[in-house]
Amino acid sequence: MSTGIARFGDGRDWFFEARYGLFIHWGLYAIHGWHEQEQWRGRVPAAEYVKLQAAWNPTAFDPDAWLDLLAEAGMRYLCVTTKHHDGFCLWDTQQTPFNTMNTPYGRDIIGQLAAACHRRGVPLCLYYSVADWHQPNYPNLGRHHELAAPKPGDEPDWDRYMLFLKAQVRELCSNYGELHGFWWDMNVPEHLDESVNALIRELQPQAVINNRGFDPGDFGTPERDYEQDPARSFDTPVEACQSVGLESWGYRAEESYYTDGHLLRSLDRYLARGANYLLNVGPRADGSIPPESAAILRRLGAWKAAVGEAFTATRPASHLVPNPQLLLTARDRTLYVHLVGPIGDSVKLKPLTTAPLRATLLNDGRPVAWATNLAPTDHLDQTGYLRLCGLPANEYANSVMVIKLEFAEPLQGPPTATTGDDLRVR
């Protein structure tokens, strides 16, 4: 897959090929299965929360099972929490005893995952929370995603915390072979320090770094469609993130799951505009992925397998048709129409007027009818615009239809967001 976005021109360019990844939030919070921020949102005293360490024993954890699901879902890379806000570390760190080695399980989760990713050629990215509710030097001051105040015995000291953080970054970037990304979260004081990403870049030059850390990094991270970016294509690298459930990123026993239609519209909207997409599940405490979450990933994977060519070596081309019901991607003589918001069973591709040779609904391969005669709504123009007609819109109301249009001649002109070119067919 490719996009119209300027590449980095180095090892980080894997990012523009992989496009769709699996996000995993996993840690002690999976034991109660309430929310990944159980300690803070549930007002659990730190002395209580740490007792979960003695119950960490994910005997069903199998990195290959996760990667099998990733493959079935049509995903191409993995991003996993190494340390969430609770401070519990999923790797063999020398910087704090609050880690997976000092539990009944006693094994390095990140090490096992990294080995499996390397064996199977899956790019691995690591999530790391700057905010930390456990490490005694982190200044918990009640700012965004911080505990209200330091815990008894804490010694808030930002400089010492940064030494701890950098030592952990060095471990992660030195002990697990090649990494493909570093995903910062919750740099609460918005403390800038370019030396942190510089360390990552020195140790792992092919790693892409997100924008939630200590400098702007390589890519933006819009979350859960909170903001609807009106851009019809992106001109800088973006990786949207979303979870399969409305409430939580970690495992939640009472999770409320999004509909397939909601997730597919979100996924298509980002992929068709040239962004990457990271979709999250929260494994249960035993290490298995909840069946509901796995089923969602598989259904989305079936959609992606059917329509995937619309994202393969194509470029965003939505500027050709400013209709907000649809987005476009293009390659040579082929245009792909992504119906992210159809309101009826036909869709107009104004200002296009050229009939295609063939129109196919990629979701199931059926042919699609078209017309170019004058529609009553275009009486002022007295022009017949290309319409796709008789679409099975109700049948696909919980999905996104993608229609492939093949034209007789190559599409002319670079259909980039800046040219605003019409689709010229010779």
Ligand code: GLC
């Ligand atoms: C939100 C959540 C946090 C999660 C993150 C992932 O910021 O509060 O728990 O890790 O999203 O992007």
